[in-house]
Amino acid sequence: MEDKLKVLAVWLKETALNNPFNKDVYTDGTLESVIKSAQEEVMYKIGDYLEEILEMDNEQIKDELK
Numbered sequence: 001m002e003d004k005l006k007v008l009a010v011w012l013k014e015t016a017l018n019n020p021f022n023k024d025v026y027t028d029g030t031l032e033s034v035i036k037s038a039q040e041e042v043m044y045k046i047g048d049y050l051e052e053i054l055e056m057d058n059e060q061i062k063d064e065l066k
């Protein structure tokens with residue numbers, strides 16, 4: 001299961017860096033561009049959080065769950 005979560009974290013971060021929402025400066029309005037950028041940022045941040053959690057030892061996880 002841990003390996004699967006590691007793969008998910010990598011996919012999220014890599015996808016976020018590769019224009020997954022097809023931002024197009026010629027056809028997208030300002031609002032659309034901002035929304036797409038925010039979605040990419042959220043994907044990358046979730047990947048960061050997953051990696052951080054996977055690096056925690058059991059004691060750190062127990063502390064977080066208190």
